[in-house]
Amino acid sequence: MSDSELPEVETPELDELDEDDRLRPEFVRAVLDAVEEGETDAARALVEPLHPADVADLFELTPHEQRAGLAHAVADLLDADVFAEMNDYVREDLIDALTPTEVADLAAELDTDDAVAIIEDMEPEDQREVLRALDPDDRAAIEEALSYPEESAGRLMQRELIAVPEHWTVGDVITYLRGHEELTTDFWEVFVVDPQHKPVGTCALSWILRTPRWVPIADVMSREQTLIPVDMDQEEVALRFQKYALISAAVTDWSGRLVGMITVDDVVHIIQQEAGEDALRLSGAGEGDINQPVRLTVRTRMIWLIVNLGTAMVASSIVGLFQDTIAAFALLAVLMPIVSGMGGNAGTQTLAVVVRALATNQLTSSNTRWMILRELRIAAANGTMLGLLIGAGTYLVFGNADLSIVIATAMLINNVTAGLGGVLVPVTLDKMNVDPAVSSAVFVTTLTDTMGFFSFLGLATLWGLHG
Incomplete structure (x- = not known):
């Protein structure tokens, strides 16, 4: 049968992309419906006009259990350019379904850095089979790249140059x-x-x-x-x-x-990746990839939640030291979370600025002292303003001048502590060659919680507040 005699595949008239160049939900649904109903020609006709990056997005938007069917329907459209644009976890899903020879054919079409990105996360035995199936020159280039440390220039570079x-x-x-x-x-x-x-x-x-x-x-x-x-x-x-x-x-x-x-x-991708990693590490959310397996996500988040549970127990032990004061003046229990919470927010603000400055080399040993003094001035100004506001509000609500002075002073002390900790903690971790984006938040939050409780309850005890 000649090309002119081939039956035409009727596909619905759909705009693939919205005004933000994202695949429209109705388009994605139309493709998946066609795959589910066995209309592979219709699915392929819908996907064929897409840019490789949009095809990669289509697979990322497809539920895990439907990706294999979609891949089978549009197999001839899954070229090296599509795999190069694909999310790591989604790409691993599809790579696992291919034979070593098919992976080798795919890797041979890619630049070295993209081929390495596909092969480096495979199981060792599968990796060896893929390398054996490659052309000797391609195999040598990829093996050399794999010999360099992860996330290094050696893994990132292309061998193809003039x-x-x-x-x-x-x-x-x-x-x-x-x-x-x-x-x-x-x-x-x-x-x-x-x-x-x-x-x-x-x-x-x-x-x-x-x-x-x-x-x-x-x-x-x-x-x-x-x-x-x-x-x-x-x-x-x-x-x-x-x-x-x-x-x-x-x-x-x-x-x-x-x-x-x-x-x-390649660098644009790295800048986006590193910026996202730092923001997610500050919250202990791991990679934050929505395509990451649920079990791995639970494990990553649970580790930091357990650490935070330990720090919360440390903070609660500070409260326990002042049980008698709280029992004598129960209103303290109502107000003390305000002091610790505001200190935590202030510390997080400073921490975000400092971690970014360290990541972009804006903050170095030559200007650390200046940075500390700068953040102390900011913290003192914010603490004074917040202290006056909470002090005035406390007096208006409860009519207790002593309580107003105590909470205002505690607010100032904890904000200054937050500003100091927000600089010193990440800088110290950086000096120790520990990623400040990973660990700083836990230490700073613990510091502001404990100092918030200690300053407020300690001042209340010294002031002799009672009901």
């Missing part, structure tokens, strides 16, 4: 680019290397195209370049790209030889 010797002319470079079909087609600059294959400069494609052929490439290239060590953490890589407005950068091994490059499209 490097030329510095004695060539612009004409030599153009002839080389046009005469070798196996060269990568996605690049913005050419790296210039010495005989030891160490990078000595870079040359943007625009410079090459606008320069006469007889000019030596060494006269056109820029010798100022940002080199990325192969073992540099990906977060530091992202900061360098951001700081120096890079489009791509050379990656060098321990001997200084050029081994790969990192491009800005």
Whole structure:
């Protein structure tokens, strides 16, 4: 049967994307309904016009139990570009359903960094089978990448790049680019290397195209370049790209030889990932990925909830020290959560600012003292204002001047403590090479809770408040 004789597949007229470029719920439902009813041609016709990133989104929006059916219906549309855009957990679901040979064929189509992202999370035995099925050159490149630490430049970099010797002319470079079909087609600059294959400069494609052929490439290239060590953490890589407005950068091994490059499209993903990780770690929510398995999510959150339970018991033990004072003046039990709660909020604000400043290298050892003094001034100003407000409110409601003074003073003390702790805790953890985004919140919350209770109840005891 010729192409002209093939039956036409009727598909509903649907707008795939809304005004925010997100897949419309009715479109997703139409695709899944077609798959469920066995109308694979209709499902494929709906999905075929989508961009690879939108196809990846479609799988992420599909319930876990329906992904295999969708993958079967649109199997020929699941190319390397789709897998490269896909969420890690969703991609693992689909990879698990493929044979090692199919995974190897997929990895061979990808850039090295994307292929590594697919293979690195596989079980060791499956990983070995996939590597054995790869072309020797691809296998060697991926095995080398897997030998580097996780979340390092070595895992992030691409091996596909253009490097030329510095004695060539612009004409030599153009002839080389046009005469070798196996060269990568996605690049913005050419790296210039010495005989030891160490990078000595870079040359943007625009410079090459606008320069006469007889000019030596060494006269056109820029010798100022940002080199990325192969073992540099990906977060530091992202900061360098951001700081120096890079489009791509050379990656060098321990001997200084050029081994790969990192491009800005990879770094944008890292910046988004790292920013999200820090925000979620502050709350103890783990990765916060809605596609993460429920069991893993429960385990991650439970660990920190148990830690928080321990810190809550520490805070409650402070309250226990003042049982007699609370028994003599029960109103204290009503008001003391206000002091601890406001201190916790103030500490969280400071903590968020400091963790971000550490992550972006805005806060270093050279300006830590200034940062401490700055946050103390802010905390003192906020504490004074909040103290006056809560003091006035307490007096208006309860008509007790002594109680108003005690709660106002406690509010000031706890806010200053929160400001100091919000800086010192993450800075100290950072000095100890502990990620401040992971552990700081627990310590700061414990500090503000205990100081809030201790300052309020302690001052009430010293003041001799009673009912």
